[in-house]
Amino acid sequence: MVTVDGSRGYRVFQAVNAVVLAAVVIVTLYPFVNVIARSLSDEAAIRSGQVNLIPRGFTLTTYEYVISDPTFWTNYRNTVVYTVVATMIAMFMTTCYAYVLSKRHLKGRRFLIGIAVFTMFFSGGIIPNYVLITSLGMKDSIWAIVLPNAISVFNLLIMKAFFEALPVELEEAAAIDGMSTYGILLRIVLPLSKAVIATMVLFYAVAFWNSWFAAFLYMSQSDLFPVTVFLRNLIAGATGASSVGADAMNMTVAANIKAVTMVLTILPILGVYPFVQRYFVTGVTLGAVKG
Amino acid sequence: MYQMNRRQAMVAMGTFAVLVGCGSDDSKKQADDLSANREGAMPGYGADTGFKAAAPLSFTVLYNNHPFYPIKNDWLFWSELGKRTNVTFQPSVVPLSDYENKRSLVIGAGDAPLIIPKTYPSQETPFVASGAILPVSDYLNLMPNFAEKVAKWNLQPDLDTLRQSDGRFYLLPGLHQDHWVDYSLAVREDILEELGLEIPGTWEELRTVLKAMKEKYPDSYPLSDRWGTLTPGANLLNIIGISYGAPGGWGYGEGVMWDPGSQKFAFTGAMEQYRQMLEYLRTLVEEKLLDPESFTQSDDQAIQKLVSGKSFVISSNAQTLVNEYRPPLKKANPEARLVKIPLPVGPLGPIKYGAGNTRLENGVMISKKARDSENFVALMQFVDWLWYSDEGQAFAKWGVEGVTHTKDASGKYKLAPDVDFVGLNPKAPKHLQKDFGFSNGVFAYGGSTELLQSTFSEEEIAFQKEMNARKPLPVPPPHPLTDEEREQVTLWQTPLKDHVTQNTLQFILGKRDFSEWGTYVKELEANNMLSFVDMVNGAYERYRKQHG
Numbered sequence: 001m002v003t004v005d006g007s008r009g010y011r012v013f014q015a016v017n018a019v020v021l022a023a024v025v026i027v028t029l030y031p032f033v034n035v036i037a038r039s040l041s042d043e044a045a046i047r048s049g050q051v052n053l054i055p056r057g058f059t060l061t062t063y064e065y066v067i068s069d070p071t072f073w074t075n076y077r078n079t080v081v082y083t084v085v086a087t088m089i090a091m092f093m094t095t096c097y098a099y100v101l102s103k104r105h106l107k108g109r110r111f112l113i114g115i116a117v118f119t120m121f122f123s124g125g126i127i128p129n130y131v132l133i134t135s136l137g138m139k140d141s142i143w144a145i146v147l148p149n150a151i152s153v154f155n156l157l158i159m160k161a162f163f164e165a166l167p168v169e170l171e172e173a174a175a176i177d178g179m180s181t182y183g184i185l186l187r188i189v190l191p192l193s194k195a196v197i198a199t200m201v202l203f204y205a206v207a208f209w210n211s212w213f214a215a216f217l218y219m220s221q222s223d224l225f226p227v228t229v230f231l232r233n234l235i236a237g238a239t240g241a242s243s244v245g246a247d248a249m250n251m252t253v254a255a256n257i258k259a260v261t262m263v264l265t266i267l268p269i270l271g272v273y274p275f276v277q278r279y280f281v282t283g284v285t286l287g288a289v290k291g
Numbered sequence: 292m293y294q295m296n297r298r299q300a301m302v303a304m305g306t307f308a309v310l311v312g313c314g315s316d317d318s319k320k321q322a323d324d325l326s327a328n329r330e331g332a333m334p335g336y337g338a339d340t341g342f343k344a345a346a347p348l349s350f351t352v353l354y355n356n357h358p359f360y361p362i363k364n365d366w367l368f369w370s371e372l373g374k375r376t377n378v379t380f381q382p383s384v385v386p387l388s389d390y391e392n393k394r395s396l397v398i399g400a401g402d403a404p405l406i407i408p409k410t411y412p413s414q415e416t417p418f419v420a421s422g423a424i425l426p427v428s429d430y431l432n433l434m435p436n437f438a439e440k441v442a443k444w445n446l447q448p449d450l451d452t453l454r455q456s457d458g459r460f461y462l463l464p465g466l467h468q469d470h471w472v473d474y475s476l477a478v479r480e481d482i483l484e485e486l487g488l489e490i491p492g493t494w495e496e497l498r499t500v501l502k503a504m505k506e507k508y509p510d511s512y513p514l515s516d517r518w519g520t521l522t523p524g525a526n527l528l529n530i531i532g533i534s535y536g537a538p539g540g541w542g543y544g545e546g547v548m549w550d551p552g553s554q555k556f557a558f559t560g561a562m563e564q565y566r567q568m569l570e571y572l573r574t575l576v577e578e579k580l581l582d583p584e585s586f587t588q589s590d591d592q593a594i595q596k597l598v599s600g601k602s603f604v605i606s607s608n609a610q611t612l613v614n615e616y617r618p619p620l621k622k623a624n625p626e627a628r629l630v631k632i633p634l635p636v637g638p639l640g641p642i643k644y645g646a647g648n649t650r651l652e653n654g655v656m657i658s659k660k661a662r663d664s665e666n667f668v669a670l671m672q673f674v675d676w677l678w679y680s681d682e683g684q685a686f687a688k689w690g691v692e693g694v695t696h697t698k699d700a701s702g703k704y705k706l707a708p709d710v711d712f713v714g715l716n717p718k719a720p721k722h723l724q725k726d727f728g729f730s731n732g733v734f735a736y737g738g739s740t741e742l743l744q745s746t747f748s749e750e751e752i753a754f755q756k757e758m759n760a761r762k763p764l765p766v767p768p769p770h771p772l773t774d775e776e777r778e779q780v781t782l783w784q785t786p787l788k789d790h791v792t793q794n795t796l797q798f799i800l801g802k803r804d805f806s807e808w809g810t811y812v813k814e815l816e817a818n819n820m821l822s823f824v825d826m827v828n829g830a831y832e833r834y835r836k837q838h839g
Binding site: 043044047048049071126127130131134216217219220221222225229232233234235255 | 363387
């Protein structure tokens with residue numbers, strides 16, 4: 001019998017696979033390397049198009065310049081705080097909701113799933129949301145960012161599927177031994193769910209780290225902005241077509257400053273990724289296959 | 292994709308705002324009874340009195356945060372303004388990148404600050420029907436400086452272009468004493484000298500110059516343009532179109548052009564003059580004088596070609612010339628000299644034409660809520676002083692004498708030696724905008740030609756002198772649409788504009804032959820071009836009958 005990995009077809013497949021994946025890696029990595037090279041280069045070199053993979057006119061002054069900007073650091077700190085608080089709240093809410101939904105004997109379960117899924121397709125719209133947040137007095141506070149997005153329905157469904165896949169006998173045994181519902185959740189279910197929890201934390205943390213829209217809507221002081229709003233303003237410039245041509249003070253921010261800000265912003269999340277990734281793979285597939 | 296949807300949602304929001312605001316108009320007050328709104332106002336305020344509020348006041352303002360000079364709370368601008376006027380601002384900070392979206396949002400949600408600056412003429416129109424914006428034309432008697440400037444500089448016809456179908460206007464625009472032409476082409480002067488050529492004065496001369504450049508440097512595209520990513524050919528189609536009588540690109544606007552001969556509006560994209568401009572550009576592309584990528588490439592790509600000597604001519608304004616082109620060019624080629632040339636002349640002869648052909652700039656909307664405030668009169672006086680008085684404009688632009696600048700006996704401004712602005716003192720440790728908050732696009736614009744040019748370099752003043760000697764075109768007459776008409780026109784305008792833009796490129800790049808021009812015009816007619824133009828002309832006739 002010819003084993004699968006020994007067959008000719010499989011070897012061809014592997015070779016093709018390797019080439020395609022290598023190409024994907026290059027395409028994905030190139031922009032990163034390019035941004036890093038720009039961040040270390042001289043403004044004039046970037047303008048004249050000399051910078052590709054290797055920094056030209058090597059300089060660290062751009063880093064010094066950005067790092068010495070207090071607004072950047074205030075916003076950076078905001079991002080960290082928003083991300084940590086929002087992820088904690090989101091994990092708490094999502095876990096509770098998903099665990100409840102995973103119990104098939106729950107009365108009104110279909111309705112509870114229904115109202116969650118409903119929000120994936122329909123929303124109140126931006127102005128009503130804005131009015132709501134404003135009348136709740138959450139404008140210009142961290143709550144405007146961390147509360148409205150506390151449950152992502154997509155994440156909720158993954159988690160629910162994961163909980164459903166856990167053997168129900170385990171929970172029955174714990175119940176017979178006298179454990180309360182909360183005890184079961186905290187001592188039996190959650191320790192068995194590290195993979196999915198790590199995945200969810202990663203999903204939420206990345207989403208909150210990258211998000212700028214909620215802050216843009218609900219924050220009206222620059223020292224409350226997360227660094228993403230700072231970055232977007234730096235890079236996008238004016239997006240409204242009408243104001244581009246006529247603005248007399250049409251100053252642009254230097255290309256290397258943009259690059260440095262980008263590098264500093266993606267660095268932490270880039271650093272976390274490889275460590276959480278092994279949970280991430282198991283977590284998602286577990287939910288997917290058995291859901 | 293995700294953000295795109297959000298952006299679309301934002302567009303829809305403007306429409307929604309109109310619906311929300313409709314119900315709240317019943318508590319309308321008598322426009323002339325201001326006795327309850329005089330708290331803090333300055334008694335006897337006039338054009339030459341300066342302004343100081345009778346009591347300390349604070350006004351909310353929507354603040355457009357520029358990434359080049361991000362807002363700082365310790366700016367001298369804020370503290371000195373408080374000292375001089377007794378007024379402090381409470382800024383609601385919005386990133387410049389999404390200013391227009393946030394403006395729609397807060398106005399639509401009824402949460403707008405009292406003062407809403409940085410609004411370009413016609414951007415106020417979507418908010419008019421909602422009743423959320425104050426019809427400022429009813430309160431001009433509170434604004435002596437504004438009235439004085441309009442009378443002195445004869446700006447009434449320009450102002451009339453802002454009128455809505457009710458005959459009032461809702462935006463306090465920035466006022467210029469003179470047309471301000473800033474955008475033109477930058478040309479490598481050293482190459483001209485090398486070839487023994489003069490600076491081209493007309494578009495035909497420009498073609499000759501480009502040809503000579505191409506002959507000497509066959510690998511180059513002598514003209515490779517920028518500013519094409521959002522609006523293809525934004526500057527080029529505008530400046531050439533103006534001199535032919537049918538501007539495209541940034542100058543396209545609502546898509547109609549006033550024809551003083553027939554006293555009617557005509558559709559720009561179907562005009563004979565528009566065709567002539569396209570034919571001119573077509574020949575440039577055909578002879579490989581104009582880079583076909585000019586209409587789509589990013590600004591950075593265009594600048595790279597210029598810097599590396601693959602092109603010699605590019606669109607420019609005074610700032611980009613100094614900030615974006617010259618420094619890298621100097622590094623790449625110390626011999627290179629780049630100059631901004633006076634706008635080449637076309638069939639219409641030497642004319643000048645600023646943005647939109649009026650002398651109006653972006654300006655200020657006032658929230659309708661302000662009318663109910665007891666400080667309303669003081670607010671209007673304050674806006675009048677800061678944005679329209681000579682004193683206020685000079686303060687917002689130049690700052691405090693002795694700290695940021697000095698003034699000599701003839702009234703000429705000079706930056707303090709330790710302060711930089713637009714590269715005037717490049718070695719200085721402090722910056723007029725970044726460290727003091729002056730010359731801020733939110734507060735400082737417009738004004739007298741003398742003030743405007745006080746920050747210009749010598750070569751830019753020479754450019755302005757040349758341009759100001761030319762004759763301005765007449766301002767198009769007002770033709771305000773009713774709400775229903777505007778809704779209808781918007782539905783027609785978008786496909787029309789898309790069709791014009793698409794075919795403009797096809798004609799220029801030679802993908803469509805000019806023998807098909809008739810077919811093209813027929814296609815526009817199939818897209819309701821005639822109904823659109825008729826509606827605009829109808830609105831013009833109606834306004835003329837009602838308001839003279």
